Structure formats: structure tokens, C-alpha cells
Amino acid sequence: MQIKSRISNNTLYVLLCGELDEHSANYTKLTLDELFLKPNFQKIVIDLSELSFMDSTGIGVLIGRYKKMKDKNIPIYICNPSSHAEKIFKMTGLYEIMPKIV
């Protein structure tokens, strides 16, 4: 897992590259939590265009981040999920808390 980020227009953009499973979950959690401490953004967009695999462990990671940012009133959005990731998001209702944006 490789995680890239940038801030523009008060938005923190995070690009997840690689596979999100049990093996990469801890690193992903820690890295995202560190990035989310940065100042100067009011919303987060997680770009999944470079995510080659994800299982339900990824849902746990994302819901955990949602709970942390909810307390700070910072919404998280998902963009560019693969059709496979989309299936898992719809199955778990993740879009209800992290809407998909284009």
C-alpha cells in the first residue's frame, strides 16, 4: 500500500495505491490518521482509482476513519472506486456515510 496526498481548495485528497487487506490495514489506518491531523482542510476525498484490491477489511478501515472525522465535522467522500469496490460499498451501505463523488 502506498498513500499519496495533497490539499487544495480546503480539501484533503488521498490516493490509495495498491491492495487494502488485513496485511496493509494497520499501515493504512496509521497513515490516514496522521494525514487527517493536517490543518487547512474541511473535507476529505479518498481516491480509489489506484486501488487494485480491497476486501471487507477495507470497509473496517474506512468506517473507523469516518467515526474519527465525524467528531470533527469533517465529511469523507469516495471517488473512482472500481466496480468491485463499488459492489462491497453497496453491500455494506458505506456510501450512506461516505458518499461517492465524481
Next chain:
Amino acid sequence: MKYSNFMEVTFKALSVNEGFARVCVASFCVQLNPSVDEITDIKTAVSEAVTNCVVHAYPTAVKGDITLRCELEDDMISITVTDKGVGIKDIEKAREPFYTSKPSEERSGMGFTVMESFMDSVEVISNSFGTMVRMTKKIINTMSEVGC
């Protein structure tokens, strides 16, 4: 005559082996010419089953084995993921969506639900000597006349 083939691998219950298990099954199933979607479904189901073993089967520092077996009979794939761990106390509960025995660990509790959605059947047998998950899927998108 029926086409049949199988493979079996055993590896240590470490998360680093999840990717290996996925690739292993995907490479083996390619001989049935599945679609990309079908392969991704199978890889995800295998990942869920192996993750369960890695996370739950061996609670002590000493990690045991996971055996992954894949059998092909014509266009039917059956996959068994077996461990020799502590077993699942309540299988029915474990299969409920969003149920996790480790709520403090940010787990979605959707592992079995994902397996059930992506495969045609999922059977779980568990006792205090270990757990076996058997999943089957019929490959619809066979292109055997094109394959070599």
C-alpha cells in the same frame, strides 16, 4: 469425460500470505477462462476466508497453518480454507452481517456476508480443533472453445 483438477497449498497464518493465497487461487482458476469479475469475486472470497484464519484461528503468538485447496470439476470451482485453530464458537452469529467478535479493532464484520455474496455456496464447519470453510462457484463465462 468430466474435466477435473485440483491444487493444495499450506502456509503459515500470517497476513502477508493473504496476497499469495489470492494470486494462487486466481492463477489456478484461469484454466476455466473466468471473467475478470468472476476472478475478482473468487479472490475476494478467498481473502475473507484467509483473513478470518489469520485474525481469529490462532489467538496466541504461535501461528499455525492454513490449508487452501481448490478443486475444479468442469465449470465448477470449490475452494476449501482450513485451519487447525480454536474454532468458531457460534457459527450462526459469526455469519450475521456486521457481527464481529472483536469490535474494538475496527472490523466490519462483513467477511462471511462478502463470501456468501460473491460465491454460490458457503459452508462452515468448525469445532475446537479448527475450522473449514468450503465455497463453490460455477463459472458462467466459460470460453473453452477459445481457450487452448
